[in-house]
Amino acid sequence: MKLKKSTVNNLISFGIVIIAFIICQTMISTGVMKRSLRGQMIPICVYIVMAVSLNLVVGISGELSLGHAGFMSIGVFSGIIASAWLKGALGLENELIRLILSMIVGGAFAGVFGALIGIPVLRLRGDYLAIVTLAFGEIIRNVLNCLYFSLDGRHLHVSFNNPSIPGTILVNGPNGAKDVDKIATFPVGFVLILFTLFVVLNLINSRSGRAIMAARDNRIAAEAMGINVTKYKMMAFVTAAVLAGMAGALYGMSMATVTAAKFKFDTSILVLVFVVLGGIGNIWGSIIAAALLTVLPELLRAFADYRMLIYAIVLILVMLITNNPTMRALFTKLVPRRGAGQKGGEAL
Amino acid sequence: MVSFLRFLINGISLGSVYAIIALGYTMVYGIAKMLNFAHGDVIMVGAYIAFCAMSYMNLPPLVAVLLAMVVCTALGVVIEGLAYRPLRQAAKLAVLIxxxxxxxFLQNMALLIWSSNPKVFPSVFNVGQIRLFDGNLVISSETILTIVANIVIMIALTLFTGRTKMGKAMRAVSEDKGAAELMGINVNRTISLTFAIGSALAAIAGVLLCSSYPTLQPTTGSMPGIKAFTAAVFGGIGSIPGAMLGGLLLGVIEILGKAYISTELGDALVFAVLIIVLLFKPAGLLGKPMNEKV
Known part of the structure; x- marks a missing residue:
């Protein structure tokens, strides 16, 4: 039996992720891994999924989204509420099933909002699209700051700007969610990465994926070929939103307290930094960059003050090196390698 | 009624600051076709420079503002030369990132130099207040100064772009870079000049913003920056009167929205306006619609 080249590549990708997981898991169970690093395992999974899903929008679909953290926050809060409701109203005690159901709910909500936001946003182009995704991210955060949720027996209460609602408060407006059931586990995070890779890699290698990339490379030519550009851009955007929502739900249930303020513009930029440093359009790059840059600050505590500064400088330098012809020529002379980081650079 | 007037005047004052920032955005966007995300942070740098000049060096306010303008102008030109000029031929996405x-970079440099502790910006300008309705409506000196500064800048810029040779060169470059170059216009120098003017305006805006809202932090500039961009888009990006109109309207919408709808949702309202405008009038209120070339 002869497999397609893309299938073989995908299988290799899954294999490497599984091996990485086994190594991490053995290190955790044998106690080799430090406690502080062990606490980072779920955030690493979350940020890998965030980076890969944002790469689907920025790299594969060629639209700069600056509001990815907004979808994550929708996932966080809908996931937390779903988990509490499943436990309180349906008496579902099994943590694993509850976690998975909550992640599905988080993904579904983020997907619905992704579709709602995508309809107006994807009609715009370039800079305008970027600024409107940023605007939506800020609106989501502002509105979440005013929402209060509580669980009263079997009933879920929602109020806007009014903290006095019956029952136990789940989400307390700007104070966020407190005393969350920490049911998130590293293996589930790992499965989420596999799921994300499965979805994204299959999408890229499918007919739809080729249509998405065609629309990225030349919108007018793609339209002339009969590709419904808005539909395919929407497909990438909503898929990314769903994945970000699932990652958000996982993240929410790994933290004891979480507020909407955590998912401001900076978080969107952080994920964008992962995508750009890993190479726009390069899924593997996103995974490695997200994992390393989530762990690094933990290892380099001494340089904590300079971390964002270094990110900023690296971001500028990477863009200059990959996009300026003279610097690119200079750089390839110094470091002979295949230009992996340039794939999506010429997207717009 | 009096309270409505007070909100309206506050809105116009805030809107004037947005308008001055939006002018910088709109000029740079018009000429370099790029969204200068760092513009908001130049505002913050300007405000810090003025703050340091007044609090540590005890310079008079006017000198402090001039110093801030000089530093920001230099900063704007340096940023353009080092970061944006090499990417003139690159994809829009790359320039935006x-x-x-x-x-x-600017925010984190400011964080290292001035720390994240908010600084209280001194009340610098005292040109007297206007009291109306038996003292029920007080228009502060900052408000008066902001509105006056806005009008002066608006007139000066309109004259500059309309009458002077350099202003005409700027308009030519924004219309067609290639043709302008063939006419003997130094495109790079013209773009640098635009950045210089935009950054000098940002310094003024920074001082005015911080005299009305006197907490100064490294992140002070980012939100007004984004809102001013919204204002520029609202009025029609590339158009100077459009930036002015957009800024004023946005300031009034924000203050009235905060006063009458919800304090927490003021920002959300501003962004909602942006989205609605872009959907129904993508070229903005006073902008010219652009046709796509194949």
């Missing part, structure tokens, strides 16, 4: 990088 670089601009975000510059914005982060």
């Amino acid at each position: 670089t601009a975000i990088g510059v914005s982060y």
Whole structure:
């Protein structure tokens, strides 16, 4: 039996992720891994999924989204509420099933909002699209700051700007969610990465994926070929939103307290930094960059003050090196390698 | 009624600051066709320079503002030369990400130099207040100064772009870079000049913003920056009167929205306006619709 080249590549990708997981898991169970690093395992999974899903929008679909953290926050809060409701109203005690159901709910909500936001946003182009995704991210955060949720027996209460609602408060407006059931586990995070890779890699290698990339490379030519550009851009955007929502739900249930303020513009930029440093359009790059840059600050505590500064400088330098012809020529002379980081650079 | 007037005047004052910032955005966008994300952070740098000049060096306010303008002008030109000029031929996405990088760089430099503790901006300008309705409506000196500064800048810029040779060169470059170059216009120098003017305006805006809202932090500039961009888009990006109109309207919408709808949702309202405008009038209120070339 002869497999397609893309299938073989995908299988290799899954294999490497599984091996990485086994190594991490053995290190955790044998106690080799430090406690502080062990606490980072779920955030690493979350940020890998965030980076890969944002790469689907920025790299594969060629639209700069600056509001990815907004979808994550929708996932966080809908996931937390779903988990509490499943436990309180349906008496579902099994943590694993509850976690998975909550992640599905988080993904579904983020997907619905992704579709709602995508309809107006994807009609715009370039800079305008970027600024409107940023605007939506800020609106989501502002509105979440005013929402209060509580669980009263079997009933879920929602109020806007009014903290006095019956029952136990789940989400307390700007104070966020407190005393969350920490049911998130590293293996589930790992499965989420596999799921994300499965979805994204299959999408890229499918007919739809080729249509998405065609629309990225030349919108007018793609339209002339009969590709419904808005539909395919929407497909990438909503898929990314769903994945970000699932990652958000996982993240929410790994933290004891979480507020909407955590998912401001900076978080969107952080994920964008992962995508750009890993190479726009390069899924593997996103995974490695997200994992390393989530762990690094933990290892380099001494340089904590300079971390964002270094990110900023690296971001500028990477863009200059990959996009300026003279610097690119200079750089390839110094470091002979295949230009992996340039794939999506010429997207717009 | 009096309270409505008070909100309206506050809105116009805030809107004037947005308008001055939006002028910088709109000129740079018009000429370099790029969204200078770092513009908001130049405002913050300007405000810090003025703050340091007044609080540590005890310079008079006017000298402090001039110093801030000089520093910001230099900063704007340097940013353009180092980060944006090499990417003139590159994809828009790359330029935008670089601009975000510059914005982060400025914010984190400010964080290292001045720390994240908010500084209280001194009340610098005292040209007297206006009292109306038996003292029920007080228009502060900052408000008066902001509105006056806005009008002066608006007139000066309109004259500059309309009458002077350099202003005409700027308009020519924004219309067609290639043709302008063939006419003997130094495109790079013209773009640098635009950045210089935009950054000098940002310094003024920074001082005015911080005299009305006197907390100064490294992140002070980012939100007004984004809102001013919204204002520029609202009025029609590339158009100077459009930036003015957009800024004023946005300031009034924000203050009235905060006063009458919800304090927490003031920002959300501003962004909602942006989205609605872009959907129904993508070229903005006073902008010219652009046709796509195949």
